[in-house]
Amino acid sequence: MNIAAQAAIMLAGLSKSFPGVHAVERLSFEVYPGEIFGLVGPDGAGKTTTLRMLAGVMPPDRGTATVAGFDVGRDPEGAKHHLSYMPQRFGLYEDLTVDENIRFYADLFGVNKAERELRSGQLLRAAGMSEFRGRWAGKLSGGMKQKLGLICALIHRPKVILLDEPTTGVDPVSRRDFWRILYELTAEGVAILTSTAYLDEAERCHRVALLHQGRLLFCDTPAHLKARLGKGVLAVTSPEPRRVREQLQNAEGISSLVLTGDGVHIVVDDVARRMAEFQARLKQAQVPFDQIQRVTPTIEDLFVDAVSGGKVRR
Amino acid sequence: MNTEDRSVLIESLVKRFGDFTAVDHISLETRRGEIFGFLGPNGAGKSTCIRMLCGLLRPTSGRAIVAGFDVAREPESVRQHIGYMSQKFSLYNDLKVIENLHLFAGLYNVPRDLVGERIAWALEMADLKGKEAMMTGTLPSGWKQRLALGCAVLHRPPIIFLDEPTSGVDPISRRQFWDLIHQMAAEGVTVFVTTHYMEEAEYCNRLAMIYRGKMVALGTPTELKQKSMKGELLLIECEPLGVAVETLQGAPEVLDAAVFGNALHVLVPNAGKETARLQAYLVAREVQVSKIEPIRPSLEDVFVALTSEREGRKEPV
Numbered sequence: 133m134n135i136a137a138q139a140a141i142m143l144a145g146l147s148k149s150f151p152g153v154h155a156v157e158r159l160s161f162e163v164y165p166g167e168i169f170g171l172v173g174p175d176g177a178g179k180t181t182t183l184r185m186l187a188g189v190m191p192p193d194r195g196t197a198t199v200a201g202f203d204v205g206r207d208p209e210g211a212k213h214h215l216s217y218m219p220q221r222f223g224l225y226e227d228l229t230v231d232e233n234i235r236f237y238a239d240l241f242g243v244n245k246a247e248r249e250l251r252s253g254q255l256l257r258a259a260g261m262s263e264f265r266g267r268w269a270g271k272l273s274g275g276m277k278q279k280l281g282l283i284c285a286l287i288h289r290p291k292v293i294l295l296d297e298p299t300t301g302v303d304p305v306s307r308r309d310f311w312r313i314l315y316e317l318t319a320e321g322v323a324i325l326t327s328t329a330y331l332d333e334a335e336r337c338h339r340v341a342l343l344h345q346g347r348l349l350f351c352d353t354p355a356h357l358k359a360r361l362g363k364g365v366l367a368v369t370s371p372e373p374r375r376v377r378e379q380l381q382n383a384e385g386i387s388s389l390v391l392t393g394d395g396v397h398i399v400v401d402d403v404a405r406r407m408a409e410f411q412a413r414l415k416q417a418q419v420p421f422d423q424i425q426r427v428t429p430t431i432e433d434l435f436v437d438a439v440s441g442g443k444v445r446r
Numbered sequence: 447m448n449t450e451d452r453s454v455l456i457e458s459l460v461k462r463f464g465d466f467t468a469v470d471h472i473s474l475e476t477r478r479g480e481i482f483g484f485l486g487p488n489g490a491g492k493s494t495c496i497r498m499l500c501g502l503l504r505p506t507s508g509r510a511i512v513a514g515f516d517v518a519r520e521p522e523s524v525r526q527h528i529g530y531m532s533q534k535f536s537l538y539n540d541l542k543v544i545e546n547l548h549l550f551a552g553l554y555n556v557p558r559d560l561v562g563e564r565i566a567w568a569l570e571m572a573d574l575k576g577k578e579a580m581m582t583g584t585l586p587s588g589w590k591q592r593l594a595l596g597c598a599v600l601h602r603p604p605i606i607f608l609d610e611p612t613s614g615v616d617p618i619s620r621r622q623f624w625d626l627i628h629q630m631a632a633e634g635v636t637v638f639v640t641t642h643y644m645e646e647a648e649y650c651n652r653l654a655m656i657y658r659g660k661m662v663a664l665g666t667p668t669e670l671k672q673k674s675m676k677g678e679l680l681l682i683e684c685e686p687l688g689v690a691v692e693t694l695q696g697a698p699e700v701l702d703a704a705v706f707g708n709a710l711h712v713l714v715p716n717a718g719k720e721t722a723r724l725q726a727y728l729v730a731r732e733v734q735v736s737k738i739e740p741i742r743p744s745l746e747d748v749f750v751a752l753t754s755e756r757e758g759r760k761e762p763v
Contacts, residue, residue: 303487
C-alpha cells in the first residue's frame with residue numbers, strides 16, 4: 133500500500149442532524165490514496181449520511197470535508213469527475229445489456245470509445261463477467277448486478293470511490309470477486325471508502341472507523357483494534373450450550389458470554405488461566421463439551437466491549 | 447395427522463416458476479426445540495422455501511409437513527400453528543406497542559379470555575413492560591425487533607419462522623435477541639431462521655446452506671467448518687501482498703490464496719506440514735513474512751469452498 137502524504141478524503145468535525153437525531157457527530161478521519169477504509173456500524177450509525185455528504189448530495193451542518201481536494205460544502209460539484217458514489221441501490225437499466233449499461237455510464241462521464249473498451253475489458257475480466265456482456269442486466273444474479281454496478285462506477289477511473297453497503301445480500305463468491313477488484317484498484321492509487329453493517333467484512337479493510345449512533349468509537353487497522361481489546365476469547369463447543377452457560381456465567385474474569393448454535397463464546401481477561409478453570413468446572417459439573425479453544429477476537433467482540441464499557445452481562 | 451409431531455419435515459420439495467427452479471429437491475427434518483438456519487445469498491431460494499412451509503405457496507412437487515400438517519393440503523391449519531416474523535417486522539409504526547399486540551392477538555385468533563394473559567407474557571418476554579403506551583415508530587430497532595417477535599408468538603405456536611431477523615441491528619441488541627430465541631427453543635419451540643448473514647448463522651444449532659435452489663451442506667456450524675473445507679486455512683502477514691498472492695496461487699500444495707485486508711488467507715491440505723515450507727517458498731521469492739498461523743475457517747469460507755466447487759463442475763443436471 134502506497135500512502136501518499138495528501139489525503140484523498142479528509143473529514144474534520146463533520147456533523148449532520150435531522151429533527152430529533154444527531155445522524156453524524158463531529159466525525160474526523162482521513163483516507164489516503166491506495167487505501168480501503170471501512171465505515172462500520174449497525175443501521176442508524178450514520179454511515180449513509182456520511183457518504184452522502186462526501187458525495188456532495190447533502191450539505192453538512194457543521195465541520196468540513198474535502199474529497200480529491202475539493203470542499204464538499206462550498207463546492208459540492210467540484211470533485212464530481214474524480215469521484216464515484218455507489219449508493220445502496222445503484223441505477224442499472226434492467227432492460228439494457230451489460231455492455232449497454234457500461235456504455236451509458238461511459239458516455240455520461242465523457243469516456244472515449246478506446247478507453248471504454250480497454251477499461252471495461254479489464255474490469256469485466258476481473259469480475260469474471262466477460263461471457264455475460266450481451267446479457268440483460270435484469271437477468272443477472274444479485275451478485276453479478278452488484279459487480280456490474282461497480283464496473284459502471286469505475287469506468288471513468290475515479291480517484292475516490294464511495295460505496296454504500298456494496299455487498300449486502302450478495303453471495304460470498306461474488307463478494308470475494310468484488311473485494312478482489314477493490315484490492316486491484318488500490319494498486320492504481322484509488323482511495324476507497326466503503327460502508328458495511330457486516331462486522332466480519334470490516335476485517336478486509338486496511339483501516340476501519342467503528343461508528344455508533346453517529347459517533348466515532350475507534351479508527352485503526354483491524355489488527356490494532358483487536359489488540360486493543362486487551363482480552364482473549366475462548367470458544368467452548370458443546371452439544372448442550374445452555375448448560376455450559378449456566379455453569380460458567382458467574383465465573384470470574386468474564387466480560388461477556390454469548391450463546392452460539394453449538395457452544396459458547398466468552399471474552400475473558402486471562403486465556404490460559406480461565407481455560408483451565410473452565411475445563412475443571414465443566415468436568416466437575418458433568419456438563420459435556422467437545423473442546424475449549426482460544427479463538428481470535430472479532431471486531432464484533434470489540435464493538436460490544438466498547439459500547440457496553442466491557443460490562444455486558446445478561 | 448400426527449399432532450404429536452410439532453416440527454418440520456421436508457421431502458424432496460420443489461418449486462418451479464416457468465422454466466426457473468427456485469427450490470430444487472430440498473429434504474430435511476428439524477427436531478422440536480431446535481434452532482435451524484437456512485443460510486444463503488439473496489435469490490438462493492430461501493424465501494420461496496419458507497413461503498411454502500408457511501402454507502402461502504403451493505409446492506410444485508415433494509412434500510412438507512409443518513406442525514403435523516401437510517402444507518399443500520392443509521395450508522390454513524399450518525398458518526394457525528406457526529409464527530412468522532419478517533425482515534421488515536410488519537408492525538404498524540403509528541400504533542402504540544399495546545395496540546400492535548392487540549391487533550396481532552386478533553389476527554391470530556387468540557381466544558378472548560386469554561388475550562390479557564398472553565399480552566402480559568409477551569411484554570415480559572420482550573422486556574417491554576412499562577413501554578405499552580410508546581408509539582411503535584419511535585422505538586429503537588432492537589426493541590422493535592423484540593416487539594415483532596412478541597407479536598409473532600402471541601398464539602404460542604410450536605414453530606416460528608424468522609426471516610433475516612437481525613440484519614442491520616446493532617450487535618448488542620442482536621445478542622439480546624438471540625438470547626431470547628435460545629430461551630424459547632429451550633421451552634420446546636422450533637425456530638426456523640433464514641439469513642444471508644454468515645455471522646447470524648453461528649447462533650443456529652444446525653444449518654442448511656442453500657445455493658441456487660439446492661442444499662449444498664447440512665450440519666452444525668462446527669461440523670461444517672471441520673468437514674466441508676478441502677484443506678486448512680493459514681493466515682499470512684507479509685509484504686508485498688500483491689506479489690505474494692500471485693506467487694502462492696501458482697505454488698504446489700496451495701489450493702487457494704486470496705488477499706484479506708492487510709494479510710492473505712491461504713488454503714492448504716495440511717497447515718502443520720505446509721507452514722515452514724510456505725514460509726521458505728515466500729522468502730526465496732523476496733517476500734517478507736511477518737506472521738504465518740493456522741486460523742479457523744469462517745462459515746463464509748465454507749460457503750465459498752462448497753459453491754465454487756459446484757461452479758467448477760458445471761452443475762450436472
